[in-house]
Amino acid sequence: MKVFTQFTDEEVRKAQVSVLELLLINHPLDCPVCDRGGECPLQDQALAFGPGASRYEEAKRTYRKPLPLSPLVNLDRERCVLCARCTRFCDQISGDRFIELFDRGGAEQVGISAGQDFRSPFSGNTVQICPVGALTATTYRFAARPFDVATGDTICPHCGDNLDVNDAWACDKGRFAFSFVDQPTRLTTPLLRDHGLEPASFDETLAAVATWCRGGRAAVLAGGRLSNEDAYALSKLARTGLRTNDIDARPFPCDPSALPAERAQATGGMAVTYRDVELAKLIVVVGLDAEQEVPILHLRIRKAARQGARIVVIHPRRTRSYDVAEHV
Incomplete structure (x- = not known):
């Protein structure tokens, strides 16, 4: 078998340039402001193998931008190259067929039904696999450039089911909900109930808790996200400090x-x-x-x-x- 590539055959190189030229006919010059700029396969291919100038002189096709599909995902139809990655993920992987390809030919586009939201609990994965920035996350939009962001191994902060998020899908809870640690509604000071909840110091709160827990009247219920070491320390505190054996824990809420x-x-x-x-x-x-x-x-x-x-x-x-x- 003999294989011809763009490096060995002029006809193959011309075909490659033609395909890229067709992909770029209606593609906007958004690279300086696109969230995918710097890690975009189309940008890389156009720089490496594409034509230096376009022969297309007519007005480019334009759409409203961005189109919010949900509170978390925006769609820029001008950037879409109709690769169908997002629609295939929703159809074959998650089973949430909210996003589809509509129309045919030059009018074909990605979208959702009128009046519907992209309500998939795995919608963030479509942003991850979109190669050209047509789908972007509202939480990251215009936040940083890809080449300015440091990457590293991490774990999912949600359920512990998908510990390694670097080689698998992630749900929207794990992908977007990490910002709860910075929410202004989180408690930053203890509150004691005295004709209503009133702010108190940690010393006052611990003294009140010690009064309530005297004589083995306390029970301890541990959350499901404690490490073995933390669970052991909590158990020891309950038995030696609070003098109670009423200790329980559930890994996950279930029926x-x-x-x-x-x-x-x-x-x-x-x-x-x-x-x-x-x-x-x-x-x-x-x-x-x-x-x-x-x-x-x-x-x-x-x-x-x-x-x-x-x-x-x-x-x-x-x-x-x-x-x-x-x-x-």
């Missing part, structure tokens, strides 16, 4: 119908990986709203269903897992 399954968990622990879920032939979901509690696992369950797995859902409420379930 009571899941408790028997939790107690029946194998002694070897949960060693199931995402790959195991994707390759499973049968998946039983008990008392779990996967989309809300473990969103990335929900996407893996959907992927397993597309590959022919049988999905059984046991839950008192209708959840999104019902969409792919064989039995409920």
Whole structure:
């Protein structure tokens, strides 16, 4: 087999230049203000292989910009190259078909139905995979240039289901909700209830708490995001400091119908990986709203269903897992 490339064959090079010229016919010169500028594949290809000048002299196609699809996602239809990455993600991965390709030919464009919001809990992924800045996040719009932003490994601050966010999808809670730490509505000083909530110092608050907790009258309920070390320290504080054995913790809020399954968990622990879920032939979901509690696992369950797995859902409420379930 003989392969011709733009480096070895003049006809291939001309074809490549022609394709880029067609892509750029209606593309705006937004690179200096586009959030994708500096990490845009189309920009890179145009600089490396595109024509130096355009033969197109007519007026470019224009649209209203930006078009808000939701409180989190904006659409700039002038930049869109109709690659269909966003529509394929919503159709095949998340199952939220809010965004589609409309019309045909030169009038084809990405959009949503009139009066509808892009309400997918995974909408931020479409911004991530958009190659040309047609979809942008409102939280990042005009905030910084890509080449001025330092990157590094991190973890998802939400559910702990998708710890490594660098090689997988992320839900909108984990992608956008991290800003809660800087919200002005967060408490910055203790409040004591005395004919209403009144600001107090930490010394006054701790003294009041110590008075309330005397004689083993306290109970301790730990949250699900504590590390093992923090949970041990809290347990020790409860037993030695508060003199109470009334200690409990739940890893995630779930329906009571899941408790028997939790107690029946194998002694070897949960060693199931995402790959195991994707390759499973049968998946039983008990008392779990996967989309809300473990969103990335929900996407893996959907992927397993597309590959022919049988999905059984046991839950008192209708959840999104019902969409792919064989039995409920």
